[in-house]
Amino acid sequence: NAGVMQNPRHLVRRRGQEARLRCSPMKGHSHVYWYRQLPEEGLKFMVYLQKENIIDESGMPKERFSAEFPKEGPSILRIQQVVRGDSAAYFCASSRSGTGGSGGNQPQHFGDGTRLSIL
Amino acid sequence: AQTVTQSQPEMSVQEAETVTLSCTYDTSENNYYLFWYKQPPSRQMILVIRQEAYKQQNATENRFSVNFQKAAKSFSLKISDSQLGDTAMYFCAFMKQGGADGLTFGKGTHLIIQP
Numbered sequence: 001n002a003g004v005m006q007n008p009r010h011l012v013r014r015r016g017q018e019a020r021l022r023c024s025p026m027k028g029h030s031h032v033y034w035y036r037q038l039p040e041e042g043l044k045f046m047v048y049l050q051k052e053n054i055i056d057e058s059g060m061p062k063e064r065f066s067a068e069f070p071k072e073g074p075s076i077l078r079i080q081q082v083v084r085g086d087s088a089a090y091f092c093a094s095s096r097s098g099t100g101g102s103g104g105n106q107p108q109h110f111g112d113g114t115r116l117s118i119l
Numbered sequence: 120a121q122t123v124t125q126s127q128p129e130m131s132v133q134e135a136e137t138v139t140l141s142c143t144y145d146t147s148e149n150n151y152y153l154f155w156y157k158q159p160p161s162r163q164m165i166l167v168i169r170q171e172a173y174k175q176q177n178a179t180e181n182r183f184s185v186n187f188q189k190a191a192k193s194f195s196l197k198i199s200d201s202q203l204g205d206t207a208m209y210f211c212a213f214m215k216q217g218g219a220d221g222l223t224f225g226k227g228t229h230l231i232i233q234p
């Protein structure tokens with residue numbers, strides 16, 4: 001009964017390269033959330049997706065960041081032209097569909113995160 | 120927008136003692152959920168306990184219990200009979216009904232259990 005799977009666990013990129021972070025939700029979960037954790041900080045919400053739809057991206061930086069959750073395959077968080085400030089741990093969480101089709105009343109289960117380091 | 124405040128950056132207690140971690144929040148929502156997550160040195164995020172705002176009864180999970188005071192917007196976590204494995208960062212989190220804009224986390228409390 002696999003949990004939320006994130007890969008890679010560690011990712012090193014040079015400034016200007018692209019980073020792709022993958023998240024496979026738990027079986028039966030159709031809601032995916034991405035969070036970013038800077039050192040010594042709590043997690044900050046980035047984006048909430050359901051299959052093929054972005055529901056809320058109010059926490060996403062306006063440029064260079066994008067996310068998708070296709071009908072088939074994992075959710076992808078993509079960071080283009082990375083800069084040093086993008087270095088952080090990126091966590092994905094998933095939940096079941098709750099009342100009214102939202103994930104709001106269902107607990108979120110987290111993956112182990114991807115540590116992104118920018119050289 | 121909602122905010123979550125954890126006023127204790129670090130706490131240290133002896134094994135087997137009881138410890139309470141404090142959390143306050145601010146929101147204009149009436150229906151919401153509150154959570155405590157644990158992040159051990161392995162960096163996993165582990166759900167400890169969950170409370171629905173419409174429930175008056177405080178949630179309990181084995182040695183973990185909460186004191187939820189809705190009017191005061193307070194949500195403290197009590198850990199009884201603390202164990203060495205409880206050493207971790209503890210994050211209080213808020214989510215409004217519907218789940219849009221995800222969880223809002225506090226900055227965390229680093230709990231150290233001394234042998």
